Amino acid sequence: MTALPLLTISDLRPGEQCRIKNLSRIDDRKFARRLEEMGLTCGATLELSHLAPLGGTIAVRVRSTLIALRTEDAACIEVERTNS
Amino acid sequence: MTSAVKPDRNSTISVAVVGSPNSGKTTLFNSLTGSRQKTGNYAGVTVEKKEGLLTLTDGRTVQLIDLPGTYSLEPRTPDEELTTQILAGVRTDEKAPDFVVAVSDSTNLEVNLYLVLQLIERKTPLLLVLTMSDLAQKQGVQVNVEKLEQILGVPVVAVSARKKQGLAPLIKILSQKIDTPSTATDVPASTATPRSVSEDILARYVRIESILKSCVQHTETLHSQFTRKLDRILLNRFAGPIILLAVLAFMFQSIFSFAEFPMDLIESGVAFTGDFVRTLLPEGMLQSLLVDGVIAGVGSVVVFLPQILILFAFILVLEDSGYMARATFILDRLMAAIGLNGRAFIPLLSSFACAIPGIMATRTIESRRDRFITILISPLMTCSARLPVYALLIAAFIPSTTVWGFVGLQGLVLLGLYLGAILFAVIVAAVLRKTLYRGENSKFVMELPTYKRPSLRNLCVGLLDRAKVFLKRAGTVILVTSIVLWVLATFPKVEAPQEVAMQGEAAIASYQLQNSYAGLAGHAIEPLIAPLGFDWRIGIGLISSFAAREVIVSTLSTVFAVQGGDSAETELGTRLAADPVFTLPTVLALLVFFMLACQCISTLAVVKRETNSWTWPMAMLAYMTTLAYTAAFLTREAAMAIGL
Numbered sequence: 001m002t003a004l005p006l007l008t009i010s011d012l013r014p015g016e017q018c019r020i021k022n023l024s025r026i027d028d029r030k031f032a033r034r035l036e037e038m039g040l041t042c043g044a045t046l047e048l049s050h051l052a053p054l055g056g057t058i059a060v061r062v063r064s065t066l067i068a069l070r071t072e073d074a075a076c077i078e079v080e081r082t083n084s
Numbered sequence: 085m086t087s088a089v090k091p092d093r094n095s096t097i098s099v100a101v102v103g104s105p106n107s108g109k110t111t112l113f114n115s116l117t118g119s120r121q122k123t124g125n126y127a128g129v130t131v132e133k134k135e136g137l138l139t140l141t142d143g144r145t146v147q148l149i150d151l152p153g154t155y156s157l158e159p160r161t162p163d164e165e166l167t168t169q170i171l172a173g174v175r176t177d178e179k180a181p182d183f184v185v186a187v188s189d190s191t192n193l194e195v196n197l198y199l200v201l202q203l204i205e206r207k208t209p210l211l212l213v214l215t216m217s218d219l220a221q222k223q224g225v226q227v228n229v230e231k232l233e234q235i236l237g238v239p240v241v242a243v244s245a246r247k248k249q250g251l252a253p254l255i256k257i258l259s260q261k262i263d264t265p266s267t268a269t270d271v272p273a274s275t276a277t278p279r280s281v282s283e284d285i286l287a288r289y290v291r292i293e294s295i296l297k298s299c300v301q302h303t304e305t306l307h308s309q310f311t312r313k314l315d316r317i318l319l320n321r322f323a324g325p326i327i328l329l330a331v332l333a334f335m336f337q338s339i340f341s342f343a344e345f346p347m348d349l350i351e352s353g354v355a356f357t358g359d360f361v362r363t364l365l366p367e368g369m370l371q372s373l374l375v376d377g378v379i380a381g382v383g384s385v386v387v388f389l390p391q392i393l394i395l396f397a398f399i400l401v402l403e404d405s406g407y408m409a410r411a412t413f414i415l416d417r418l419m420a421a422i423g424l425n426g427r428a429f430i431p432l433l434s435s436f437a438c439a440i441p442g443i444m445a446t447r448t449i450e451s452r453r454d455r456f457i458t459i460l461i462s463p464l465m466t467c468s469a470r471l472p473v474y475a476l477l478i479a480a481f482i483p484s485t486t487v488w489g490f491v492g493l494q495g496l497v498l499l500g501l502y503l504g505a506i507l508f509a510v511i512v513a514a515v516l517r518k519t520l521y522r523g524e525n526s527k528f529v530m531e532l533p534t535y536k537r538p539s540l541r542n543l544c545v546g547l548l549d550r551a552k553v554f555l556k557r558a559g560t561v562i563l564v565t566s567i568v569l570w571v572l573a574t575f576p577k578v579e580a581p582q583e584v585a586m587q588g589e590a591a592i593a594s595y596q597l598q599n600s601y602a603g604l605a606g607h608a609i610e611p612l613i614a615p616l617g618f619d620w621r622i623g624i625g626l627i628s629s630f631a632a633r634e635v636i637v638s639t640l641s642t643v644f645a646v647q648g649g650d651s652a653e654t655e656l657g658t659r660l661a662a663d664p665v666f667t668l669p670t671v672l673a674l675l676v677f678f679m680l681a682c683q684c685i686s687t688l689a690v691v692k693r694e695t696n697s698w699t700w701p702m703a704m705l706a707y708m709t710t711l712a713y714t715a716a717f718l719t720r721e722a723a724m725a726i727g728l
Contacts, residue, residue, distance in 0.1 A: 054417035
């Protein structure tokens with residue numbers, strides 16, 4: 001498997017699991033910190049659970065909590081695959 | 085209820101209830117205080133203050149404060165900041181609590197314990213309450229309370245506030261610990277090398293993971309299987325929106341159909357009270373003031389109580405059940421299109437009942453820009469106070485024919501008014517987004533909590549609170565305005581000349597109103613509103629409707645000297661239809677004016693309170709009046725041009 005240089009949450013398909021690698025690409029540091037406080041820390045396992053019907057928003061499951069995010073922010077969260 | 089809370093804050097022991105959002109904090113607070121609570125505002129900020137009384141086992145009464153939910157002590161919203169400030173004791177209007185009841189959801193400990201660890205690190209005297217323990221057991225989650233106590237070094241109590249289990253032990257432990265708060269002993273010593281914020285956060289989660297490993301056993305996945313299954317349907321890309329639409333349709337249908345009976349009841353109650361007072365008092369000024377001014381005026385507002393309560397019943401149940409967050413998720417994209425996020429949905433939806441609760445509900449919006457935009461467009465949503473005006477004018481002027489074979493024209497006009505208002509709100513939001521705080525971007529993150537059976541207690545406490553807020557508004561602003569308007573419409577009492585008096589009582593009343601202060605004011609603004617086709621009588625109506633939009637109906641009744649009674653409204657409609665001023669283009673202009681104008685002093689007062697400045701209410705009044713005037717003018721011109 002060729003390692004993609006930048007895999008982000010927005011590249012995942014529903015049901016896919018991954019591990020959070022890096023949040024430093026989120027410009028708004030306070031926002032990044034809040035994501036971490038809500039459990040999206042580096043190393044945490046994350047699953048893409050739902051895509052909003054109209055797009056633009058996704059729901060991920062981290063630490064058994066379902067969290068809604070915008071795709072533009074999800075695209076800034078680097079992940080690595082775990083179930084391959 | 086106000087008297088139940090003692091004002092003497094310094095001598096009373098205060099206990100703060102602190103927890104993450106969705107931790108069951110409010111349910112616990114409601115169970116502990118019951119109806120012995122009151123809501124107010126903190127000075128200088130727009131955060132709602134909820135406090136209540138709790139009696140300890142030794143008979144002492146402590147003051148319980150429900151602090152806004154927060155995920156951490158690093159605040160991101162004004163609400164969260166307040167929680168942090170109060171806990172740190174840096175606010176002048178509220179001393180630091182003597183003790184803290186930290187709340188965590190047993191089924192969601194991993195995320196909820198984060199805040200608890202922060203509190204323990206700051207050596208906050210606390211006890212930890214694990215809520216929803218019954219639910220946790222159902223899900224196969226076993227929490228070893230003694231072990232958790234040992235590891236955290238603070239007392240831990242498992243409760244089920246919904247089932248009233250564990251509340252007595254909680255109060256007992258609180259009574260014991262409140263005087264000798266034992267701060268945690270096992271606080272991890274801060275490392276010598278300074279860590280980054282991210283490393284701090286990670287370290288807490290590593291600790292939580294190890295705590296959970298030793299204290300929590302779960303035979304199933306921690307997250308409720310039920311929630312997963314339900315989400316597969318409710319968040320399905322196809323079924324989800326259809327279900328949401330059905331829920332919203334049912335909600336709106338209920339607001340109008342279920343409210344009809346209680347509204348009729350209130351209306352006849354008001355009429356009965358009026359008639360009763362009329363028989364008690366001799367005819368004269370006092371009788372007129374009470375019956376025509378106070379009772380009729382306040383009654384015209386109180387009649388909306390059923391609609392507001394039904395709307396809030398839906399909102400509270402949807403919120404309590406966890407579905408509201410799903411609705412926010414589904415609609416986020418829609419809101420993003422106008423530059424807001426899904427959180428703006430609830431306030432805007434509430435504004436369809438009344439802009440006041442809607443504006444108050446904007447407190448959950450994190451971004452300042454999003455919040456102000458939401459506040460500014462909230463009063464454009466068609467609130468229930470507009471309905472009597474719409475109902476009167478549509479019934480009297482729009483023929484009840486069907487178009488395209490099956491759609492009623494009257495209903496179509498009403499729908500047009502709703503949609504027109506939404507369209508204007510979208511435009512205004514887009515304009516504001518381009519001008520207001522342009523640099524600020526709003527970020528969106530929201531927890532979708534597990535589904536729960538809504539609690540009846542939460543519903544009752546919530547509805548009682550809303551009813552109080554609404555009636556207080558009706559009881560003060562509207563009462564004062566009703567009296568002022570009565571005075572303006574009654575004085576100076578001129579004697580009608582012989583030729584008018586000969587035409588009967590209605591003509592005398594009309595003549596007297598025309599020559600009253602209200603009449604003079606109506607005449608004074610007539611040149612201003614003449615381009616819209618409005619005359620001085622509509623002018624009086626516009627002035628009086630600043631109290632509340634629907635007041636124009638009762639004012640017009642007075643102007644047209646309609647006698648009270650069951651058929652008063654129909655009678656008024658007939659008189660209006662026969663009046664040469666009320667042509668169809670003018671009526672359409674009036675409808676559009678009411679669709680867009682900010683005819684509501686209470687809304688402006690709430691905006692002032694929420695934004696802490698007169699700038700925003702004044703800006704709101706200015707833009708909405710300009711918009712309403714322009715649109716009404718264009719509507720009338722267009723209607724005349726096509727020969728209506």
